[in-house]
Amino acid sequence: MSRRLELRQVSKRFGDIDVLAGITLHVEPGEFVSILGPSGAGKSTIFSLLTGGLEGHGGDVDFDGRPLADTRRPFAFMPQHDALMPWRTVIDNTALGLEVQGMSRKAARGKVAPLFGEFGLAGFEQKYPAQLSGGMRQRAALLRTVVQDRAMLLLDEPFGALDALTRTGMQRWLQTMWDRHRWTVLLITHDVREAVFLSDRVYVLSRRPASVLREIAIPLPRPRKDLASPEASAIEADILNTLLDPQPAERT
Amino acid sequence: MSQPFSATLRIAVLFGKVGPALLSVGTLVLAWELYARLSGISPTTLPAPSRVLAQAIQQRQALFDNTVPTISATLAGFACSLAVAFILSVLIDFFNPLRRALFPVFIISQTLPLVAIAPLVVLWFGFGLTPKIMLVALVTFFPMLVALVQGYESTDRDISALLNSMGASRMRIFRLARLPSSLPYFFAGLRISITYAVVGAIFAEYAGAAKGLGIYMLNAKNNFRPDLVLAAVLVSALLTLALFAATVLIQRVVMPWERLDGARKS
Numbered sequence: 001m002s003r004r005l006e007l008r009q010v011s012k013r014f015g016d017i018d019v020l021a022g023i024t025l026h027v028e029p030g031e032f033v034s035i036l037g038p039s040g041a042g043k044s045t046i047f048s049l050l051t052g053g054l055e056g057h058g059g060d061v062d063f064d065g066r067p068l069a070d071t072r073r074p075f076a077f078m079p080q081h082d083a084l085m086p087w088r089t090v091i092d093n094t095a096l097g098l099e100v101q102g103m104s105r106k107a108a109r110g111k112v113a114p115l116f117g118e119f120g121l122a123g124f125e126q127k128y129p130a131q132l133s134g135g136m137r138q139r140a141a142l143l144r145t146v147v148q149d150r151a152m153l154l155l156d157e158p159f160g161a162l163d164a165l166t167r168t169g170m171q172r173w174l175q176t177m178w179d180r181h182r183w184t185v186l187l188i189t190h191d192v193r194e195a196v197f198l199s200d201r202v203y204v205l206s207r208r209p210a211s212v213l214r215e216i217a218i219p220l221p222r223p224r225k226d227l228a229s230p231e232a233s234a235i236e237a238d239i240l241n242t243l244l245d246p247q248p249a250e251r252t
Numbered sequence: 253m254s255q256p257f258s259a260t261l262r263i264a265v266l267f268g269k270v271g272p273a274l275l276s277v278g279t280l281v282l283a284w285e286l287y288a289r290l291s292g293i294s295p296t297t298l299p300a301p302s303r304v305l306a307q308a309i310q311q312r313q314a315l316f317d318n319t320v321p322t323i324s325a326t327l328a329g330f331a332c333s334l335a336v337a338f339i340l341s342v343l344i345d346f347f348n349p350l351r352r353a354l355f356p357v358f359i360i361s362q363t364l365p366l367v368a369i370a371p372l373v374v375l376w377f378g379f380g381l382t383p384k385i386m387l388v389a390l391v392t393f394f395p396m397l398v399a400l401v402q403g404y405e406s407t408d409r410d411i412s413a414l415l416n417s418m419g420a421s422r423m424r425i426f427r428l429a430r431l432p433s434s435l436p437y438f439f440a441g442l443r444i445s446i447t448y449a450v451v452g453a454i455f456a457e458y459a460g461a462a463k464g465l466g467i468y469m470l471n472a473k474n475n476f477r478p479d480l481v482l483a484a485v486l487v488s489a490l491l492t493l494a495l496f497a498a499t500v501l502i503q504r505v506v507m508p509w510e511r512l513d514g515a516r517k518s
């Protein structure tokens with residue numbers, strides 16, 4: 001089976017600033033992969049290249065064995081801020097992707113409505129985003145993402161803006177959802193614990209210009225209930241060392 | 253909570269909102285009234301507010317007959333200006349060089365002194381509705397255009413990126429994101445422009461008209477009746493307030509989510 005997504009030596013400059021200096025990474029079908037990196041490294045830029053928001057300056061991107069340019073929008077994308085439209089009700093926000101795909105508003109609502117319970121949003125269909133709590137907004141944005149039925153999810157720091165308690169709750173919830181649905185996910189985060197808890201593999205990026213410092217497999221059994229098992233803590237410490245003191249890895 | 257209590261509460265809240273405004277206006281009118289009475293100034297120079305009000309009531313038929321044309325000129329001119337501003341704003345949004353080509357012309361149009369332009373426009377287009385529409389449009393068009401163009405540009409970049417990732421066309425992104433994003437700017441522009449519009453219409457009538465608040469003020473002044481001038485001013489002020497309130501009401505209906513911002517789980 002070919003890889004779902006493969007980036008080879010992908011580069012990007014803004015003016016004369018190098019942001020991505022040859023990113024190489026891959027994601028297998030049904031795999032949950034995270035990208036960890038310092039703020040401003042260029043993580044969101046990778047997603048902009050994948051979703052067509054930006055043009056790259058070299059390197060190849062393949063999707064299911066074919067150049068990405070030949071495929072038809074295989075990604076469902078969740079931007080760094082929830083990007084809910086304040087003027088749309090929650091149900092119409094979550095149905096946005098289906099509407100853009102050409103579904104009528106009524107049919108799109110009919111398709112998302114049954115999922116509101118599973119996403120902890122039941123009863124809030126007709127509310128506006130301003131009436132939701134931070135965690136609910138993120139779940140609404142996530143529902144808008146997964147309901148598009150794309151081959152792969154791109155999640156940019158989905159829980160970055162939440163308080164620690166809500167974030168932990170959301171991480172557990174996402175893990176349960178992923179166990180149930182087995183989406184192929186590429187997740188951006190700067191939260192080491194989140195990456196270890198959720199992922200099958202983690203790529204650690206360097207500071208700008210970003211390249212992959214390390215690729216780390218997380219062989220912990222699923223479902224992962226315990227956030228602070230000794231094995232998880234050891235991997236976390238290892239990743240933190242790489243992030244805080246990247247020289248040894250760069251020298252090799 | 254008992255019904256009468258909440259009713260009292262609502263009145264108290266309402267008074268809390270409009271109370272300060274009533275107080276300041278009331279103080280001003282009272283000071284004016286006292287000055288006009290006690291200083292012995294002639295009513296043909298400075299009439300007391302009570303006299304202005306009495307005259308306004310006495311002359312209500314004439315005032316009404318002259319208000320109707322002003323309202324139609326204001327609304328017709330404003331509607332034209334809105335339609336053109338909207339069409340141009342869309343063209344500019346889709347074709348940016350247009351902005352650099354057109355904005356200098358519009359900025360110059362905003363520097364034209366109304367006193368000089370109004371008589372000329374009346375001279376060219378006669379005493380009918382056309383010159384009034386043109387002058388109202390002249391003063392309101394550019395603020396509306398700027399508000400709309402700025403509103404489109406205020407669109408959240410994440411929302412644009414999201415729609416782009418979904419495969420939405422430029423047209424679709426405009427309709428789904430840029431247009432709704434411009435609404436707060438549009439209404440802010442609307443509230444300012446609607447007050448300019450009334451002034452523009454009165455100015456146009458002042459420069460020449462068969463009927464209208466502007467020409468009524470001019471005639472009253474020429475007949476040494478400052479009380480009637482001020483009565484017409486009172487009417488135009490009420491008219492402006494009413495139009496302003498209408499825009500606020502329309503905004504509430506069109507943007508029901510706006511009042512919720514910052515609110516939680518109502």
Ligand SMILES: Nc1ncnc2c1ncn2[C@@H]1O[C@H](COP(=O)(O)OP(=O)(O)OP(=O)(O)O)[C@@H](O)[C@H]1O
Nearest residue numbers: 014019038039040041042043044045046080190208
């Ligand atoms: N459109 C753009 N034009 C110019 N520079 C840009 C643009 N987008 C991003 N950059 C720059 O590229 C660098 C990487 O940005 P990016 O948003 O990808 O970082 P990030 O890793 O997602 O950071 P964070 O964790 O804070 O979200 C930053 O220095 C940013 O200033």
Ligand SMILES: [Mg+2]
Nearest residue numbers: 043044045080
């Ligand atoms: Mg980012």
